[in-house]
Amino acid sequence: xxxxxxxxxxxxxxxxxxxxxxxxxxxxxxxxxxxxxxxxxxxxxxxxxxxxxxxxxxxxxxxxxxxxxxxxxxxxxxxxxxxxxxxxxxxxxxxxxxxxxxxxxxxxxxxxxxxxxxxxxxxxxxxxxxxxxxxxxxxxxxxxxxxxxxxxxxxxxxxxxxxxxxxxxxxxxxxxxxxxxxxxxxxxxxxxxxxxxxxxxxxxxxxxxxxxxxxxxxxxxxxxxxxxxxxxxxxxxxxxxxxxxxxxxxxxxxxxxxxxxxxxxxxxxxxxxxxxxxxxxxxxxxxxxxxxxxxxxxxxxxxxxxxxxxxxxxxxxxxxxxxxxxxxxxxxxxxxxxxxxxxxxxxxxxxxxxxxxxxxxxxxxxxxxxxxxxxxx
Numbered sequence: 248x249x250x251x252x253x254x255x256x257x258x259x260x261x262x263x264x265x266x267x268x269x270x271x272x273x274x275x276x277x278x279x280x281x282x283x284x285x286x287x288x289x290x291x292x293x294x295x296x297x298x299x300x301x302x303x304x305x306x307x308x309x310x311x312x313x314x315x316x317x318x319x320x321x322x323x324x325x326x327x328x329x330x331x332x333x334x335x336x337x338x339x340x341x342x343x344x345x346x347x348x349x350x351x352x353x354x355x356x357x358x359x360x361x362x363x364x365x366x367x368x369x370x371x372x373x374x375x376x377x378x379x380x381x382x383x384x385x386x387x388x389x390x391x392x393x394x395x396x397x398x399x400x401x402x403x404x405x406x407x408x409x410x411x412x413x414x415x416x417x418x419x420x421x422x423x424x425x426x427x428x429x430x431x432x433x434x435x436x437x438x439x440x441x442x443x444x445x446x447x448x449x450x451x452x453x454x455x456x457x458x459x460x461x462x463x464x465x466x467x468x469x470x471x472x473x474x475x476x477x478x479x480x481x482x483x484x485x486x487x488x489x490x491x492x493x494x495x496x497x498x499x500x501x502x503x504x505x506x507x508x509x510x511x512x513x514x515x516x517x518x519x520x521x522x523x524x525x526x527x528x529x530x531x532x533x534x535x536x537x538x539x540x541x542x543x544x545x546x547x548x549x550x551x552x553x554x555x556x557x558x559x560x561x562x563x564x565x566x567x568x569x570x571x572x573x574x575x576x577x578x579x580x581x582x583x584x585x586x587x588x589x590x591x592x593x594x595x596x597x598x599x600x601x602x603x604x605x606x607x608x609x610x611x612x613x614x615x616x617x618x619x620x621x622x623x624x
Contacts, residue, residue: 285383286310288583289374291361291526292390294319295569296560296576298345300388303580305352309587312382313349314374316360320392320561321569323408328417330570341569357382361391364526372530372555385555385590386583389526390576392561393540395518398432398455402485402492403516410492411485411514416568418513419446428495428511430482431457435538436517437466443515444473451476451509453495478509485514520565530556539565549579557583 288304290297293315304311321327321338328334333341346356363375364387372387395413397403403411412418427450429440440452452475459479462470470477478497483506486494492514497506520539527543528534532551534541542565543551543558550557557579560572567575 285371285385286312286355287384287587288312288386288388288580289314289372289382289384290388290390291374292388292392292560292562293317293342293346293356294390294392294560294572295341295345296392296562296567296572296579297388297390298342298349299573299576300390300557300559300580300583301349301354301576302345302352303577304584305349305354307580307584309584311349312355312357312384314357314359314361314376314382316391317358318392320395321408324417325408326421327569328420329568330573338569361526364529366530374526385587386557387526387530387555388549388557388559388576388579388583389524389543389562390559390572391523391526393523393565394521396521397518398430398516400430400455400482400484402487403430403514406485406487406492406514407516410512411516413516413518414568415443415446415515419443422513423447425449425512426510427451428453428509428514430495430514430516431455432517432519433457434461434463434466437462437470439515439517440475441469441473444475447513448474450474451478451495451511453482453497453509454479455482480506485511520561522565523562527551527556527558527562532556532558537565547578548582549575550582555586 287309288311290301290311290313293313297313301311301313319338319342324338326335327338327341349356357376360377361374362377365373367373367383371383371385373381373383374387375381397407410422412422423446425447427443427447429436429443429450429452431452431454434457436452436457440450444450452470454477481498483496483498485492486496486508492512493510494508495511495514496508499506522540522542524534524541524543530553532553533544535544542563545551545558545563549559549563559575559579561567563575
């Protein structure tokens with residue numbers, strides 16, 4: 248084969264290689280190639296949490312694979328905010344940057360969906376992909392996030408991430424001082440209405456599915472103190488003009504058939520969170536019920552009740568913003584490296600002890616037999 252001249256090291260010297268890679272790169276590629284024992288870690292989920300865990304593991308020289316179905320929770324948003332040094336970056340650009348970073352450390356990535364998880368005969372995690380492949384690993388990180396189920400009001404889904412929003416910390420600055428609406432689906436929507444008054448003093452709470460009598464006296468006092476208008480009645484649809492949200496239409500009465508329209512330039516909603524915990528449940532991880540769905544019981548590192556099984560990001564909790572999710576992934580990745588390191592060291596210690604004990608017993612046995620024969624002679 249024809250070699251390629253490359254500059255190597257810091258000396259500027261060149262050398263020939265048959266593959267276009269330095270000897271160090273070739274050795275690394277061989278070391279990282281999955282052998283009969285599979286990967287040391289498989290990360291299911293290619294969002295901030297999953298990529299962060301994979302980055303730490305790759306830098307720790309662990310054979311790691313990311314399985315990415317390509318369904319990030321924040322895909323509808325044009326920009327993400329509140330991530331120091333990445334404020335305003337489009338989510339797709341953020342993830343592309345993360346994928347490039349893990350690739351530098353030899354972490355593999357496959358675009359596929361994990362559909363089933365179990366254990367093989369040797370106790371390794373076994374993950375079946377929708378495409379038919381199966382991958383195995385000593386540790387498994389589930390960073391599959393959650394799905395937002397939006398209120399079924401015409402116009403909400405189409406505008407979500409633009410002027411239909413769910414988090415003031417994510418989007419409040421961009422829509423500050425506009426006419427806000429809050430679509431109530433539970434009494435806890437009062438809290439959301441009070442929170443968004445920090446970004447606008449023109450706030451209307453549309454009770455929609457919540458009966459007025461379900462609001463407490465304290466709720467009403469706080470809403471009044473904050474200057475929030477409370478509008479009873481079901482919301483029929485959003486009013487959009489020139490590709491901009493301009494109002495909220497209430498359901499019509501029997502006389503006119505048309506409900507009143509209230510000005511609204513940004514509508515805050517509370518989607519129903521549906522955690523993607525299927526793989527965790529298949530592996531027997533314990534879940535705990537919260538007001539925002541059932542999430543796995545994890546320790547401070549992200550370890551579930553199943554040894555070797557980890558959860559990070561929105562798969563482990565509802566309120567994980569991008570920066571929090573990345574932090575949880577980092578923590579899990581570092582913990583996994585430590586678990587692998589000390590498990591291998593303990594196995595090596597046990598193997599050395601077994602070899603030493605076996606050698607001693609074998610030698611003693613041989614001496615005893617020889618001595619007996621000599622005495623009989």
